[in-house]
Amino acid sequence: MIRVLFNKKGGVGKSSLAVNFAAISANKGYRTLIIDLDTQCNSTAYLNAESIEPADNIADMFEQTITFHIRRKPAIEYCQATQIENLSIIAGSQRLAELESELHSRHKIYKLKEALASLSDDYDHVYIDTAPALNFFSLSALIAADRCLIPIDCDDFARQGLYSLQQKIDEIREDHNADLAIEGIIANQFMANAKLPQQIINELIDEGYPVLAQYISQSVKMRESHQAKRPLIDFAPKHKLTLSLVKLFEQLAH
Numbered sequence: 001m002i003r004v005l006f007n008k009k010g011g012v013g014k015s016s017l018a019v020n021f022a023a024i025s026a027n028k029g030y031r032t033l034i035i036d037l038d039t040q041c042n043s044t045a046y047l048n049a050e051s052i053e054p055a056d057n058i059a060d061m062f063e064q065t066i067t068f069h070i071r072r073k074p075a076i077e078y079c080q081a082t083q084i085e086n087l088s089i090i091a092g093s094q095r096l097a098e099l100e101s102e103l104h105s106r107h108k109i110y111k112l113k114e115a116l117a118s119l120s121d122d123y124d125h126v127y128i129d130t131a132p133a134l135n136f137f138s139l140s141a142l143i144a145a146d147r148c149l150i151p152i153d154c155d156d157f158a159r160q161g162l163y164s165l166q167q168k169i170d171e172i173r174e175d176h177n178a179d180l181a182i183e184g185i186i187a188n189q190f191m192a193n194a195k196l197p198q199q200i201i202n203e204l205i206d207e208g209y210p211v212l213a214q215y216i217s218q219s220v221k222m223r224e225s226h227q228a229k230r231p232l233i234d235f236a237p238k239h240k241l242t243l244s245l246v247k248l249f250e251q252l253a254h
């Protein structure tokens, strides 16, 4: 199962959730891969995977599709083990930005899908972290994925962005990936004591958006786990935030 975390809005929890779901998946014994498609490389940093060989990251994988090689490296050779058992990563790179226009003009939009198809026997679950933009790479991810998870931070701007996001996903389904489903909207950084977040979520549900039943609350533990470079299932397995992430993970279809 290939899942992409996507929202054009920044700072809603795409990287935090991608890494934590991937780590929970690995912890449950699934062979899991995370792919960092954002030039900010936040999920790579979170998993402390920056120090791996420079020629083995996501930019190198894309670059070999536009340069002449006697031997193209298979996708599996870009997957690096992490400190978490069963969890590998294709690490992010700032160089993706330099490659974007050439990849786009040479119609390489299906290359990620092909790479993931070649990995289907190696991994049970794949999580893709994307940038806060509908660029070449997030489009590639939406074309390659089976499911899209959309985190929101429960404010009004997030709601305003959802309509155009849903339209875009409908377009991608129509043009490129008939199987792409919105698995759900994740209410992240939810503040149970304030009135507005619940009101916004109720309105979304009334409008027919598939908001997932388990909300993820705002907790400083998330930031502490980033700083420690350890996903929550490893850093604070019994914490309330971790338990809610595990519950949400279990609610997803596997």
Ligand SMILES: Nc1ncnc2c1ncn2[C@@H]1O[C@H](COP(=O)(O)OP(=O)(O)OP(=O)(O)O)[C@@H](O)[C@H]1O
Pocket (backbone or CB within 6 Å): 009, 010, 011, 012, 013, 014, 015, 016, 017, 038, 040, 042, 130, 131, 132, 188, 189, 190, 216, 217, 218, 219, 220, 222, 223, 226
């Ligand atoms: N549940 C949470 N509780 C507290 N802080 C959180 C929570 N989720 C995310 N954050 C914090 O919010 C910030 C943004 O989160 P994150 O980087 O995961 O979002 P993003 O959508 O990947 O951002 P970008 O669009 O820039 O890639 C981070 O500082 C992160 O620590």
Ligand SMILES: [Mg+2]
Pocket (backbone or CB within 6 Å): 014, 015, 016, 038, 040, 042, 129, 130, 131
């Ligand atoms: Mg991010």
